[in-house]
Amino acid sequence: MKTGGNGSVVRFENVGLRYGLGPEVLQDVNVSLASGSFHFLVGPSGAGKSSLLKLMYLALKPSRGLITLFGRDVATTPRPELPALRRQVGVVFQEFRLLRHLSAFDNVALPLRVSGARESRIKKHVSELLAWVGLQNHMNARPSTLSGGQQQRVAIARAVIARPRLLLADEPTGNVDDRMAMRLLHLFEQLNRLGTTVIIATHNMTLVDRLGHPVLRLDDSRLIEEAAPESRNNSDSGESDVARMDEYGLNLQQTSETAA
């Protein structure tokens, strides 16, 4: 399923969303995100950040308006073809939503399994990716035995294992310290450089300011696009992080090609 070639990964036109008979939590959302872009999604709690992301990963249908994903109108896409669209969207859920009864390995393997990949391929890629996020010694651990930060990395690994074209993360730095938050964000930047479109919902304005990417601001249930804030110290911590990833003897480019 290729895009129409116009480069727009997600496009919203006059999208409105209401739950039941309540008021619209999103109103007249108009946005078009180019392929390979990196956006932060900010706004006060309850502004509808999660709802907007849910519309993007097809967990919700809009009450009105048009949503296209990779050039396809979601509303007119037949239901049996929706899973193929979802597989191109990687999601880091707010509460991770790891399956409690599955090991870290099996959790990360899920996206490959549901798309019918061979076990030999699954074993290779999942092991590599878990090593890459520093969990090579926790492959068989259940999520409940992992720390918050480790669970988060499992969740991120699961989101990126199938090399999604669009990566959505809902407060991925919510319960880690700033240092770990920076590390994770640099990880997203790495993926972005390989062509993945990234949208990160967060309320941590310090991080937004430090990384310097364009911002989507939700305010009073409306979406406003803002230019990137002046980036302050983008380079130093980023490079140390890349260096750290190389310690695992794996480079991203290689992973992405084999996993694609």
Next chain:
Amino acid sequence: MFNTRSDLPLERDGQGRYLPWLIAFMVYLAILALAGVMALNKVTARWDKGVGQTLTVQVALGENQTEAEALDAALGVLDETPGIAQTHRLEREQVAKLLEPWLGRFAEDMEDLPLPLMIDVQLASKIKPDLDRLKQRLDAAVPGALVDDHRLWLDRLIDLMQAVELLAGTVLILIGLACGGTVVFTTRTGLAIHREAIEVLHLIGAQDSYIARQFAGRALALGLKGGLLGLGLALPTLTLIGYLANTQEQGLLPTFTPGLYHWAAILALPVAAGLIAMMTARFTVTGTLGRMP
């Protein structure tokens, strides 16, 4: 068709403990119903075959015929009729014996009592004689002769048997529906219990069939397990009934020794239970997932 690996902790939701037993009881009842029908069927067939192969000819004593003349005339007609294997004249004592329930012992002793002359006719198995023609010819030779082919009696019996078979068929269908209903509700419970995991699978791009397959595979396993349990319960019961029937007076109750065909039908029931469970689970899951966006 079914996965050896499951992403859902289905084995931990408690269904495995009671679903097989519910199915076991249903399969048990189904096997008893089926065995009952097959036994009745066999007995009907035996009656049909045994009685259907005989005729009874009753020769009335005419005004101007002696007993011997009438009998000879009737036997003469029967001998000429194609399709008759054997004729046998019942002795006076035998006829008296048949009448004993109505007339009592003394019928035998009363020389003057006009007892009807009876001829037992065995039909050849292949050719069916033309009964209407036979009746006409006998009536011409011996006025007032009666031919009884037991049809009326047998037809009513067969009607009854068919009604019983219909009833048993209905019972089987009801059991199948109950089995399906049970699986629908346990599957719905399972869907509720595993809702979070199913939603995650759904969101990362699992086809409905991928999720349904896991439930269906599990339901098939539980259904088969229940079916075999039911079979295990039914076999001793059938043996016991067979034993009790054999100790009764022979011939009154049918002796039922199941043949290959009967065994196949009985063994098909646990398999059917498994398949019903599998299909029901599959449709329930697909139906429920269909409501997700």
